[in-house]
Amino acid sequence: MPFLKSFSEFAERIGTFEALRHRNYRYLWLGTAAFSSGYWVQQVVVGWLAYEITGSALITSIALGLDALPVLLGAPLGGLLTDRFNKKKLLIATPIYCSLLMTSYFFVVHYGYASAWNLFLLVFLAGLSWIIHDPARMALLAQIVPKENLVNAFALNSMAFSVTRLMMPAIGGLLIALLGPAPLFLLEALLLGITAIIITFIKIESNAQSSMRAPLESISSGLKDGISYVLGNRSLIGLTTMNLGMAIMVIPFVNGLLPVYAVEVYSVGPEGLGLLLSAAGVGSFVGTFILASFSNIARPGRVLFGFLGMMGILMALFGFNDRYFIALGLMMIVSGCMMSFFSVGGATVQRILDDKYRGRATGIFMMTWGFMPIGSLAAGILAGEFGASTSTYLGSITLAVFIVVCFYTFKNVWEYKHSPTISPII
Numbered sequence: 001m002p003f004l005k006s007f008s009e010f011a012e013r014i015g016t017f018e019a020l021r022h023r024n025y026r027y028l029w030l031g032t033a034a035f036s037s038g039y040w041v042q043q044v045v046v047g048w049l050a051y052e053i054t055g056s057a058l059i060t061s062i063a064l065g066l067d068a069l070p071v072l073l074g075a076p077l078g079g080l081l082t083d084r085f086n087k088k089k090l091l092i093a094t095p096i097y098c099s100l101l102m103t104s105y106f107f108v109v110h111y112g113y114a115s116a117w118n119l120f121l122l123v124f125l126a127g128l129s130w131i132i133h134d135p136a137r138m139a140l141l142a143q144i145v146p147k148e149n150l151v152n153a154f155a156l157n158s159m160a161f162s163v164t165r166l167m168m169p170a171i172g173g174l175l176i177a178l179l180g181p182a183p184l185f186l187l188e189a190l191l192l193g194i195t196a197i198i199i200t201f202i203k204i205e206s207n208a209q210s211s212m213r214a215p216l217e218s219i220s221s222g223l224k225d226g227i228s229y230v231l232g233n234r235s236l237i238g239l240t241t242m243n244l245g246m247a248i249m250v251i252p253f254v255n256g257l258l259p260v261y262a263v264e265v266y267s268v269g270p271e272g273l274g275l276l277l278s279a280a281g282v283g284s285f286v287g288t289f290i291l292a293s294f295s296n297i298a299r300p301g302r303v304l305f306g307f308l309g310m311m312g313i314l315m316a317l318f319g320f321n322d323r324y325f326i327a328l329g330l331m332m333i334v335s336g337c338m339m340s341f342f343s344v345g346g347a348t349v350q351r352i353l354d355d356k357y358r359g360r361a362t363g364i365f366m367m368t369w370g371f372m373p374i375g376s377l378a379a380g381i382l383a384g385e386f387g388a389s390t391s392t393y394l395g396s397i398t399l400a401v402f403i404v405v406c407f408y409t410f411k412n413v414w415e416y417k418h419s420p421t422i423s424p425i426i
């Protein structure tokens with residue numbers, strides 16, 4: 001594609017876009033942008049539909065976090081499949097599966113059969129794709145980008161997520177107001193189909209494909225080896241634990257309660273909810289853009305602790321605030337810290353991993369997102385009892401305690417330092 005070639009030449013001169021010099025990464029980036037566009041459409045329509053059907057903060061919070069539950073149950077297995085099978089084919093199959101799922105649910109909503117139970121079922125079934133999609137995407141990214149460019153590549157990947165977060169929630173909120181929720185499921189299905197098409201353009205050399213195949217070892221022994229590998233590396237344990245804190249104590253108490261904030265605290269409609277999510281997209285974009293420009297981070301552990309501390313302070317401010325326009329600004333900053341945390345953490349994990357265990361270890365790392373429904377349940381119960389603002393404030397206090405415990409327990413993460421490496425470009 002001429003556009004991609006021109007962008008590659010531009011990337012060579014601007015360090016912010018260093019990873020985009022690699023052809024395969026450019027297609028993976030575009031696929032991430034299309035996939036995340038569909039995800040943000042889903043977040044808006046599921047959140048609004050859940051609250052419209054039930055009027056319950058608890059049900060809405062659970063609905064927005066339920067897609068993480070399958071990750072808890074199956075992420076290590078998804079990682080094993082990633083180690084054994086063609087990552088590119090897995091990244092094509094998962095969006096096609098989700099596209100068919102969303103198309104089916106369009107008819108459920110269109111004919112008036114939407115309810116809490118089948119909305120929960122939809123979100124859970126969609127979450128099954130994350131079991132394979134995320135380990136495969138992260139492992140493939142590490143395969144096609146040299147290690148010295150990984151922080152930049154993860155930051156740009158998060159930027160794709162952020163750019164779509166900037167646009168799609170506002171568009172989704174407007175479309176709900178104009179057309180109702182049903183057409184948004186067709187829009188998501190279309191975006192997921194585009195994702196699958198884009199990934200087909202990635203070309204991997206045969207000797208770069210995963211060498212593992214299913215007959216080589218049993219599932220149980222493969223999983224056991226992956227778990228033993230992670231448990232033998234204290235830095236991986238620390239990074240995984242910190243990611244767990246994000247999944248339980250940050251996202252459910254901010255993003256998961258946004259539909260409740262929109263209605264009960266700020267008194268805005270679906271357009272207002274869409275703008276809140278888009279404000280988060282602005283912050284994510286700016287944060288990851290800055291990170292991509294300064295991606296040579298020698299002490300990533302200290303940066304990660306810094307981001308966690310910032311998010312704790314911002315959550316407390318968010319809980320105290322009751323003004324909509326101030327909330328837009330806070331969402332920008334919170335999301336910038338959040339996406340930067342993901343980028344630095346993900347890149348650091350991939351730099352540590354041995355290629356033989358990359359998929360399984362990534363699956364275990366991603367399994368932490370499966371605990372998000374626990375955080376969603378806690379956030380929803382507290383919001384139902386004391387209000388969304390108090391719930392977020394209490395979440396910030398819990399996060400502060402968590403940071404202190406992690407600092408004293410995983411000092412090796414604080415002291416971790418990247419060593420310079422040189423890797424061939426695939």
